[in-house]
Every structure is written in structure tokens, then in C-alpha cells.
Amino acid sequence: EPEVTQTPSHQVTQMGQEVILRCVPISNHLYFYWYRQILGQKVEFLVSFYNNEISEKSEIFDDQFSVERPDGSNFTLKIRSTKLEDSAMYFCASEPWDYNEQFFGPGTRLTVL
């Protein structure tokens, strides 16, 4: 069964460094999302992406965040200058064109030191 994949599974970085989190959505899905979950808290929406552009973003998704679909398969989230409070699990999700169920990847645990 097709699934969303994410790499790396765990990333440790120093404060101020740039990180890129990668996702491969399910083939033929058209809508893509990033969410994050700070340890012990609920999952929060960051951004949605469709037709090569951002369709919606939350107040969390400020100028230090960016998303890109560099080719036909990858979907990336870049954090330009990481802060301690960016430490969280980051989930990628994708959604097919014909019904709006979202399928989540296994997540990338980001630790900012």
C-alpha cells in the first residue's frame, strides 16, 4: 500500500542552523501539508501546498519557514535559522484529488540544541 515517507527520521541541529526536512508524498496525490507537534502537545497545522504554491498557512509559518516541491516527487520544508522552540516532530501529509482524507508520514523529530 502506498505511503508517505519522510527523511531523516531524526535530525539534531544547532540553534541558528538551517535544516531541510524531506517528504515523498503518495504518488498521484495533489495536496500536500506540513504539521508539527511539540512534545506532549497537539498536532498543529503549518502550511498547505497545491499546484506548486502555498494555498494556506498558519501564523506559525513565518518568514523563517519555506516549502518547495523541487521535482515531481519530493516536498520539502526548510527552516532557515532554527530556534530552540522549533524542536518538535514534523509531519508531512498528502491528500488525493478526489476526496479529502489526509495521509501522514512517520514524522521527522527535530531537536534544536
Place this chain on the structure above:
Amino acid sequence: GIQVEQSPPDLILQEGANSTLRCNFSDSVNNLQWFHQNPWGQLINLFYIPSGTKQNGRLSATTVATERYSLLYISSSQTTDSGVYFCAGGYGNNRLAFGKGNQVVVIP
């Protein structure tokens, strides 16, 4: 944005017992999903249920969209059912709003 309330926040079950988890929404949603978060943090899709009732093995879910709530039933619980259960509702361009989760512990 939409507020999602889940109850009860914590639940301890004896193996074999049945339970009901509830999710209330502050406004109408165009999508409703239930997830189970396993000990490794992965979000496992349980149900996509914007309305009606679905069953999958020992789990079933019911959504009453007009009254803005959904229920997840766990029957004959097993220790592997332990974990956090999240409901989430889609609004806007289908951004999902999550609840804080139901922490379920099933003891043998």
C-alpha cells in the same frame, strides 16, 4: 479557527473492556479523521468519517455532522490499543485542526 475538544483526556481500561472517546467541534468541518499515535510518534489513520458510521475490526466511529461531534468506540480492548487517539477536523482549504488527544492505557 475551529476548536476541537476531546474527552476524556485520560482513560485507563482493563483488557477486554469497551470504551467510547468523544470529539466535539466548535464549528462545521468538511473532513473528520481519527488517528492513533503509536509509541514511536507515528500517526496511524483509523477513520475518515465526515459523517455516518464505519467499522474496522474492534474499532468503530460515528460522526453526527449536524451536531458537530464524533465518537470512537473501542471494543474488547487490548494492550496494543494503548496510545493517544486524536480526532481532527478539516476547514478552510482542508487544514486539519486537532484535538489534544485521548491518552488510553489498557492494562492486562
